[in-house]
Amino acid sequence: xxxxxxxxxxxxxxxxxxxxxxxxxxxxxxxxxxxxxxxxxxxxxxxxxxxxxxxxxxxxxxxxxxxxxxxxxxxxxxxxxxxxxxxxxxxxxxxxxxxxxxxxxxxxxxxxxxxxxxxxxxxxxxxxxxxxxxxxxxxxxxxxxxxxxxxxxxxxxxxxxxxxxxxxxxxxxxxxxxxxxxxxxxxxxxxxxxxxxxxxxxxxxxxxxxxxxxxxxxxxxxxxxxxxxxxxxxxxxxxxxxxxxxxxxxxxxxxxxxxxxxxxxxxxxxxxxxxxxxxxxxxxxxxxxxxxxxxxxxxxxxxxxxxxxxxxxxxxxxxxxxxxxxxxxxxxxxxxxxxxxxxxxxxxxxxxxxxxxxxxxxxxxxxxxxxxxxxxxxxxxxxxxxxxxxxxxxxxxxxxxxxxxxxxxxxxxxxxxxxxxxxxxxxxxxx
Numbered sequence: 001x002x003x004x005x006x007x008x009x010x011x012x013x014x015x016x017x018x019x020x021x022x023x024x025x026x027x028x029x030x031x032x033x034x035x036x037x038x039x040x041x042x043x044x045x046x047x048x049x050x051x052x053x054x055x056x057x058x059x060x061x062x063x064x065x066x067x068x069x070x071x072x073x074x075x076x077x078x079x080x081x082x083x084x085x086x087x088x089x090x091x092x093x094x095x096x097x098x099x100x101x102x103x104x105x106x107x108x109x110x111x112x113x114x115x116x117x118x119x120x121x122x123x124x125x126x127x128x129x130x131x132x133x134x135x136x137x138x139x140x141x142x143x144x145x146x147x148x149x150x151x152x153x154x155x156x157x158x159x160x161x162x163x164x165x166x167x168x169x170x171x172x173x174x175x176x177x178x179x180x181x182x183x184x185x186x187x188x189x190x191x192x193x194x195x196x197x198x199x200x201x202x203x204x205x206x207x208x209x210x211x212x213x214x215x216x217x218x219x220x221x222x223x224x225x226x227x228x229x230x231x232x233x234x235x236x237x238x239x240x241x242x243x244x245x246x247x248x249x250x251x252x253x254x255x256x257x258x259x260x261x262x263x264x265x266x267x268x269x270x271x272x273x274x275x276x277x278x279x280x281x282x283x284x285x286x287x288x289x290x291x292x293x294x295x296x297x298x299x300x301x302x303x304x305x306x307x308x309x310x311x312x313x314x315x316x317x318x319x320x321x322x323x324x325x326x327x328x329x330x331x332x333x334x335x336x337x338x339x340x341x342x343x344x345x346x347x348x349x350x351x352x353x354x355x356x357x358x359x360x361x362x363x364x365x366x367x368x369x370x371x372x373x374x375x376x377x378x379x380x381x382x383x384x385x386x387x388x389x390x391x392x393x394x395x396x397x398x399x400x401x402x403x404x405x406x407x408x409x410x411x412x413x414x415x416x417x418x419x420x421x422x423x424x425x426x427x428x429x430x431x
Contacts (some may be wrong), residue, residue, distance in 0.1 A: 217244070381412075
């Protein structure tokens, strides 16, 4: 391993190709979208003049791109609809030959999305937000961000409060499908239809929608508050019109996912077991599990405590497929913590995954070979304690270039978040 500075340690075969610099903060957002243009030359980003606090109503993020060949920066536009974890859902519009981008924005009445033509500068305004796009660039799926304002701090947008979207199960909440060509949209999955009678006294919402590479179906989460500080998650897939709804093992806990191909995906989740059943009991959660979970959250960075937790909860990366009822555990005793998984575009057996901060406040980036069951640590990145366990934390959120040779992450440099591009070509050649 080679030490670049006080914040970055890299594998000897990993090179730092490019890094944004202050005084502004630069970031991209979530891990399921790529900031790279098809030729790997341009890198989309959002830039803000602040850091170390949550996003507020009056904040704006500038949208632009970096040219990785000469280090120049081009300003494109700005948005008022963004958060630290997922940005503005900024991404290249599929099918536009990297000539158009799409992102979320805020109008006076509601949250919307915008398609920007980079050649002409023209903007096409769409009536609702985008979250995950079909690979042909014709459709988008999205939850109602007006609803997320009331139940998902850190993943919502600020500036619009519409009381009709407050409450346990507001009518009309759910997954929306929008035609990006002319803006027509309809509700394809209503949240209320997912909640049974016993659940209806809880606050429910849907999120983490992810369309598969074939554009035939999507993953999504149905979540509700089981206790004030306890969220239960159900994992579903369905077609992009809402049909063929499938509920996966109802363990109550799922986190970050990524598609491997059209019918297989990997996700950090929980096997069905005693712990999962106990957690679904309101009495047990309140009087038995809550004290234990408080202790774990205080000592979560201890490897011993984390190992004890996993032996009880059966949490792991799980591989699901349409042809199998039960999941397969991936990276057992190797990938031992939740992270953001990304499948290499040039080799679907290579899994790029990050971690949360360890006891020394380093976040780790690793490449796991699902065929050989081997792992290579690509780097470690220091995360200042004041950022950790907050709504303005900076997860690495690793993303591939389309060729698979470059990886982009968000990380903290000093007191500002910046984007780094790592060249992992030599690592891939050695696998």
